[in-house]
Amino acid sequence: xxxxxxxxxxxxxxxxxxxxxxxxxxxxxxxxxxxxxVQGRSPSDAVVLHALHVRVVDRAxxxxxxxxxxxxxxxxxxxxxxxxxxxxxxxxxxxxxDGLDASGAEVREIPAVSFPYKVTSxxxxxxxxxxxxxxxxxxxxxxLEWNAGGRTGTVRITDGGKxxxxxxxxxxxxxxxxxxxxxxxxxxxxxxxx
Numbered sequence: 421x422x423x424x425x426x427x428x429x430x431x432x433x434x435x436x437x438x439x440x441x442x443x444x445x446x447x448x449x450x451x452x453x454x455x456x457x458v459q460g461r462s463p464s465d466a467v468v469l470h471a472l473h474v475r476v477v478d479r480a481x482x483x484x485x486x487x488x489x490x491x492x493x494x495x496x497x498x499x500x501x502x503x504x505x506x507x508x509x510x511x512x513x514x515x516x517x518d519g520l521d522a523s524g525a526e527v528r529e530i531p532a533v534s535f536p537y538k539v540t541s542x543x544x545x546x547x548x549x550x551x552x553x554x555x556x557x558x559x560x561x562x563x564l565e566w567n568a569g570g571r572t573g574t575v576r577i578t579d580g581g582k583x584x585x586x587x588x589x590x591x592x593x594x595x596x597x598x599x600x601x602x603x604x605x606x607x608x609x610x611x612x613x614x
Contacts, residue, residue: 421446422485425604431490431597449487449589451552454562455500456577458537459544467568469537472547474505474512478559482588488604489596499530500548501537507553507560507586514549514562554590559583 421428421444432440440446460467502519505512516532539545549562561584562577578584595604 421488422483425486425595428488428595428604430599430602431488437490446488447483447557448584448586449485449592450554450586451550452584452586454549454551454577454584456547456549456562456564457544458539458547458564458566460540460568463540463542465569466538466540467566469535469539469545470565470567471535472503472514472549473563473565474507474514474551474560475563476507476512476558476560477583480557482553482555482590482592483557485587485592487589487592487594489594489607500546501533502530503547503549505549505551507551507558508555508588512551512560519548551584551586553586554588557585557587559585 421441423444428444429440431437458467458469499521500519502517503514504517505514516534518532519530521528521530537545547564551558551560561579564575564577566573566575594607596607597603598605
């Protein structure tokens with residue numbers, strides 16, 4: 421965000437992060453995580469998901485702003501299918517990648533699975549898209565292709581009707597919040613760079 425550390429409120433709980441970011445005029449830095457839950461309307465009528473496309477609307481030089489690291493919180497009850505997107509590529513693709521399930525006593529790897537996926541009301545799918553950039557201020561959205569009961573369609577996935585926005589943070593000052601001191605400190609001062 422385009423603010424000095426003294427002008428940035430402490431990070432909120434995950435549920436309030438959207439309002440906090442909007443108040444501060446923040447954009448995703450380096451990586452944006454988009455979680456999509458898809459569920460059919462009935463147990464017997466399946467919806468088949470065929471493809472997930474990435475559409476970049478605009479590219480500009482990365483924003484010359486400070487970066488503030490936030491806590492992402494934890495996941496939900498459905499284990500997501502993971503997709504990686506490199507927004508710096510000329511034609512970004514949503515690539516399925518291996519994921520991890522940490523919901524049980526031990527962490528287990530979830531092998532990547534390509535489309536198509538079948539969903540019903542009792543068998544939802546959760547897709548987790550990790551879109552990264554180092555070299556651009558990108559505005560982008562996703563399109564999910566589906567068919568069900570002889571009908572086909574494409575759902576556009578946006579940030580409240582607007583494209584998502586993710587800007588590279590390479591070479592930018594990065595801050596973390598020191599809750600004991602009640603202030604933002606640099607990543608290097610925290611001892612947790614990386």
